[in-house]
Amino acid sequence: MDFLEKAKDWGEKNYPNKSNHRLAAFANSVQYLCTGFSGGYGGPSIREHAVSWALAGDGSNHQVESNLGKITIQFPDGRLPAAGEWGFKEACEFAAPICFGNLPAVAGRIYREESCFDDDPQDIRLLESDER
Numbered sequence: 001m002d003f004l005e006k007a008k009d010w011g012e013k014n015y016p017n018k019s020n021h022r023l024a025a026f027a028n029s030v031q032y033l034c035t036g037f038s039g040g041y042g043g044p045s046i047r048e049h050a051v052s053w054a055l056a057g058d059g060s061n062h063q064v065e066s067n068l069g070k071i072t073i074q075f076p077d078g079r080l081p082a083a084g085e086w087g088f089k090e091a092c093e094f095a096a097p098i099c100f101g102n103l104p105a106v107a108g109r110i111y112r113e114e115s116c117f118d119d120d121p122q123d124i125r126l127l128e129s130d131e132r
Contacts (some may be wrong), residue, residue, distance in 0.1 A: 004027050011023045
């Protein structure tokens with residue numbers, strides 16, 4: 001099943017006035033939740049990373065050094081399915097508020113610590129105004 005295109009169509013139908021950046025983040029996130037593989041429409045973006053960080057629940061995210069630079073290791077608390085184990089409807093319902101709603105509180109940390117691009121310019125302006 002092509003989760004990527006199906007998710008983009010779902011996003012356009014349910015959130016018709018959202019930017020292409022947010023639609024891409026949503027489609028990529030749904031694909032990740034359903035298949036365990038990310039990417040497809042550019043990215044990653046802060047909102048995509050926020051979806052994957054949300055999978056940790058009350059677990060934790062730690063940064064470690066690697067030969068590729070800093071990477072984030074997630075320790076899920078076990079209450080949510082792992083990436084690749086989600087149904088399409090559940091993935092859409094989980095990712096939609098993160099990709100289409102207000103930036104989650106963790107977005108500032110992701111902005112500072114993760115390598116993201118293809119972000120909605122409005123999100124970047126908001127995060128930079130909070131950086132002071």
